[in-house]
Amino acid sequence: MTPEGEEIAFPCFRWISSGEEVELRGGKAVKVFEEEHPLLIDHRNKELKLRKSLYQWAVGDKKLPRHIHFTDISELPAEVQLSELRSDEIHHSKRKMNTELMFKGLAGSCKEWKSIEDLEKVFKSRKTSMSEYVSKHWKEDDFFGYQFLNGTNPNAIKRCSKLPPNFPVTEEMVKPCLPNGFTLKEEMEKGNIFLCDQRIMEGIPTRVKDGNPLHMTAGLCLFYMNPEGKLMPLAIQLNQKASAENPIFLPTDPEKDWLLAKLFFKSADLLECEVVHHLLITHFLSEVFAVATLRCFPTIHPLHKLLIPHFRFTLHINIMGREALLGPDGALCASSFGLEGLMELMGRGLSETTYSALCLPENITARGLDSIPNFYYRDDALKLWDVIESFVRSVVKDHYPSADAVFKDTELQEWIDEIFTQGFLENKQSGVPASFHTVEEVVKFVTMVIFTVSVQHAAVNNGQFDFHSWIPNGSLQLQKPPPTSKGQSRMNTFLQALPNVGDSVKFAAMFWMLSDKYTDMVPLGAFPEERFSEPHLKQMIKDFQAELSYLSEEISLRNSKLQVPYAYLNPKQIENSVAV
16 A cells, blocks of 8 residues: 555465565566566566576477477476366376276286177276267267267368369269258259368377287268258268279268278367367467466556466476477377377478468358358357457457557567477468557467367367277277278178277276366356456456356356357367366
8 A cells, every 4th residue: 555545465375485575566567668667678588588597499390399398297387387176186187097997907908898888887886977978879970970060070071062182982982971952063063062181190100919900990070061051971982092992982971981981080079179279289389378478468468468377387287298299208109100100290280370270250151151051169169259359359358559659569479489499499381470550460379279179179188088089989090901992891891990998998087087087177258366456357357257257157058058069269268278
């Protein structure tokens, strides 16, 4: 309290060691060109110098985004580590999981699956209502199609107006699957045909396991949105080059042929989603955003105050993840690709990532998915984008009333330059900006950052156990090569393609840990630490929270009327940061 009776807050939000001297400033945000007092300018410069020495960039794979230089979680500053509660809950969940698997004799088992019934015994105590639904409906074509809209990878499908030359689907092939009198050509013209193309997977070497090569395909799948509003698979080709040994599988083929084709295609989709859309786009790019924020903005900067809650636990989680998923005994390294293939896929993913694709409204329009029915991911995510953008615009415009303010903020310009350089490796083809020129450019980019680390991460992460603990619905590892002819597949052929018992439960355990819920979860829009002290900015936060609360009720009401609810983007279920 000042002598004049004015109350001034001095936020800290960091751990302080005994005897440590800490200098704190008032809570009001200040940009670099607004500093006038030499002592405050010096304080700002010293803080940034310290931060840049504390948080350094490191190069792992040259094709991938740079990451924090710490290699062990014990090296992390206390304020970016997991809470003790979160850490204890993770370790408890892991111990319980391992004990359960060891007790059942599943962990490390080299036994092969003998029947679908045997698979049902895995994680019997770990089922969710959705994982049970998947185990009962995984064979159904409409559920296969549903997952490309509302499963863990809603990022792959696009409208198809012309067939690719390497996917020679004919009218005769699909005629039995279209209503009487309908043709493929006409349905393409109407906008009812969709394509998923896995060419990004082509040519990536698989690993050898016990002297035998593992397998993964790079296929194409054609979908039809039928008059009932269901997305149905029409044709699957498991490799890119059309040939007699690479047949086009159809729903009218023998049941086991079609089932096996769907397994191979869905497995490739799962691996691409885990590596590109989940690990690369949400985890590793979030780390880039976090490190750049910690290095380039002092705590007094308005964008530090706005963004730092969205990086809670991210550095800690990613250091753990690099070891748990990509380390010598990492769960993802047990996939068909192994570490070398995973790095190649991720490198391809980064080189193909565009700024436009990261901005959801542009992404949806570019893929021709504005009007496809029953696309709940799109419906919820677009509304969330709008709510986040409105909040970001109000905060950013309050601090940047003009393009001149954007131009003069050298810390802001350094921040975006570091992201472009260290995250996107100076790839101009990506369309990611290396500098800002207008207020709207700042609004758009900050919206994309918050959306990616919260909403998009929830979309690709939170349903993993629900959809993928049932291994026949898609596997990260396939032991047998894809079929090269029709009429030869049996259920035994299908089971032999799946990973052995030990690897299957290893993947399911990974999905459980990645989808787990934690007591200290901070949902989107919650700001337990009051970083903005100005009343009008606090009101902006309240307005943001009110919009999210309204949207949460709207989504809950819709889901109450659906046979298969889509709850992953209910704001109450979205964590504020990549924290798991």
